Amino acid sequence: AQTVTQSQPEMSVQEAETVTLSCTYDTSESDYYLFWYKQPPSRQMILVIRQEAYKQQNATENRFSVNFQKAAKSFSLKISDSQLGDAAMYFCAYRSAPHDMRFGAGTRLTVKP
Amino acid sequence: ETGVTQSPTHLIKTRGQQVTLRCSSQSGHNTVSWYQQALGQGPQFIFQYYREEENGRGNFPPRFSGLQFPNYSSELNVNALELDDSALYLCASSGHSGGATYEQYFGPGTRLTVT
Numbered sequence: 001a002q003t004v005t006q007s008q009p010e011m012s013v014q015e016a017e018t019v020t021l022s023c024t025y026d027t028s029e030s031d032y033y034l035f036w037y038k039q040p041p042s043r044q045m046i047l048v049i050r051q052e053a054y055k056q057q058n059a060t061e062n063r064f065s066v067n068f069q070k071a072a073k074s075f076s077l078k079i080s081d082s083q084l085g086d087a088a089m090y091f092c093a094y095r096s097a098p099h100d101m102r103f104g105a106g107t108r109l110t111v112k113p
Numbered sequence: 114e115t116g117v118t119q120s121p122t123h124l125i126k127t128r129g130q131q132v133t134l135r136c137s138s139q140s141g142h143n144t145v146s147w148y149q150q151a152l153g154q155g156p157q158f159i160f161q162y163y164r165e166e167e168n169g170r171g172n173f174p175p176r177f178s179g180l181q182f183p184n185y186s187s188e189l190n191v192n193a194l195e196l197d198d199s200a201l202y203l204c205a206s207s208g209h210s211g212g213a214t215y216e217q218y219f220g221p222g223t224r225l226t227v228t
Contacts, residue, residue, distance in 0.1 A: 037219075045203065097169065100169055103148075
């Protein structure tokens with residue numbers, strides 16, 4: 001069964017600095033998608049970035065980028081120039097079948113002013 | 114464009130009761146997925162509906178059931194509530210065309226407390 005592991009329950013970063021959140025996953029599939037979602041306190045889950053497994057190039061969305069290592073089954077999220085509004089729970093998610101999204105347990109990111 | 118909405122926002126039920134949660138999908142989306150998010154954990158997939166049919170199910174017992182309506186809105190029904198059913202229930206909608214499913218957009222969730 002596919003599993004997603006986020007080994008950092010909590011992370012902290014100084015405003016304007018860079019932080020990297022880790023995620024590993026286990027799968028025997030070759031074609032799949034990986035996602036990072038952000039869940040601010042008491043607010044909706046928002047898609048931050050997605051990566052298709054068949055693409056070698058790492059996805060980038062403004063200050064957010066990923067380091068996708070397919071052989072190592074690793075998918076980390078880098079947040080550059082951290083802002084106070086980045087404080088949230090971050091979930092790594094995996095999907096192969098169209099309907100089955102698997103989430104990690106989450107990393108709580110705190111941004112210090 | 115209207116986003117994903119869910120009702121009610123909060124709900125308190127007693128063990129053994131039944132509950133119905135509702136979700137309206139984002140305009141243009143024909144697929145709805147439901148997730149259970151226990152406190153301090155990541156969401157767990159319950160099931161997905163596509164064109165009014167169940168299109169996949171996670172590891173949840175049959176007392177969790179659902180419906181999708183012609184306008185693509187959806188309901189999640191839970192019978193014989195247990196204390197462990199206390200959680201945030203998330204609905205997500207997405208497009209689905211030609212075998213491809215696109216990004217899921219989440220609603221704000223319904224917080225269910227079972228006492």
